[in-house]
Amino acid sequence: MPIDLSTLNIIFGIFVFLFGISIGSFLNVVAYRIPLNISIVRPRSFCPNCKKTVPNYALIPVIGYILTHAKCNKCNYKIPITYPIVELLTGILTLFIFFRFLTPINVLEAFPAFLTVETFQYGKFHFNNFVPFFVSLWILYTGIPLSIIDLKYRILPNKIIYPGIIIGFLISCFNHNLGWSGSLIGIITGSGGLFFIAKIYELLRGKQGIGMGDVKYLGFIGAVLGWKGVVFTLFYASIIGAIIGILWGIISKKGLATAIPFGPFLASAALAISTYGDEILAFIFKN
Numbered sequence: 001m002p003i004d005l006s007t008l009n010i011i012f013g014i015f016v017f018l019f020g021i022s023i024g025s026f027l028n029v030v031a032y033r034i035p036l037n038i039s040i041v042r043p044r045s046f047c048p049n050c051k052k053t054v055p056n057y058a059l060i061p062v063i064g065y066i067l068t069h070a071k072c073n074k075c076n077y078k079i080p081i082t083y084p085i086v087e088l089l090t091g092i093l094t095l096f097i098f099f100r101f102l103t104p105i106n107v108l109e110a111f112p113a114f115l116t117v118e119t120f121q122y123g124k125f126h127f128n129n130f131v132p133f134f135v136s137l138w139i140l141y142t143g144i145p146l147s148i149i150d151l152k153y154r155i156l157p158n159k160i161i162y163p164g165i166i167i168g169f170l171i172s173c174f175n176h177n178l179g180w181s182g183s184l185i186g187i188i189t190g191s192g193g194l195f196f197i198a199k200i201y202e203l204l205r206g207k208q209g210i211g212m213g214d215v216k217y218l219g220f221i222g223a224v225l226g227w228k229g230v231v232f233t234l235f236y237a238s239i240i241g242a243i244i245g246i247l248w249g250i251i252s253k254k255g256l257a258t259a260i261p262f263g264p265f266l267a268s269a270a271l272a273i274s275t276y277g278d279e280i281l282a283f284i285f286k287n
């Protein structure tokens with residue numbers, strides 16, 4: 001049975017998107033439970049208000065929100081709109097990252113035994129094709145809960161950062177552009193560099209401006225993007241953070257000294273660099 005390439009893209013697209021919104025649903029759980037010190041696997045999902053277990057249909061990503069009319073069926077607690085938004089965002093970005101780095105053919109190459117379709121010329125499976133995909137995905141899947149938690153509690157929990165560094169380091173061992181040594185240098189420049197900036201700031205201003213969570217998070221970003229990734233993440237996050245900080249200071253009328261959480265800026269800058277790093281560098285140096 002011949003399948004053409006566009007059909008294959010659509011089939012893969014649907015599966016990748018469904019996978020993405022399911023991960024998004026799990027990331028909501030992670031973002032809710034980690035700061036409260038509840039296990040992310042047990043107990044099963046419950047209403048944050050009445051603590052009663054939610055019905056199965058409510059657990060379906062995005063659709064559950066519609067089926068429940070955005071309410072808990074026991075206590076009428078209003079489910080925040082952020083839940084389906086996080087699910088959709090995770091789904092869309094997962095889909096985007098997949099097609100940015102891979103094609104369905106790359107994936108099919110991993111299963112030569114199952115290949116009976118003769119329409120395509122398959123190459124040999126290369127794990128290296130998957131490395132930039134896993135790097136971006138790992139930045140996305142840790143960045144979303146970290147951003148939510150940072151916005152809500154102004155912390156970046158070690159329970160996400162430490163596994164982030166360890167798994168990031170392991171992925172980098174397969175990354176020919178970085179390797180284990182490049183990853184280690186990234187961790188040191190990331191956390192060491194920001195720690196240094198934080199201390200200077202403290203000396204000059206006499207108060208803490210950069211949290212230790214940000215310091216460790218930049219170490220994590222260094223583990224997957226290397227020292228160059230660290231420099232550009234810090235550069236971008238600072239510029240975007242400063243612009244939004246100023247706008248927020250004006251809109252909220254709280255003044256420019258208002259501290260805003262830095263985590264979401266680090267996360268989005270790291271994601272941009274992991275997906276479009278080469279283009280961003282070319283844009284800066286050739287324009």
Ligand SMILES: [Zn+2]
Binds near residue numbers: 048049076
């Ligand atoms: Zn309830």
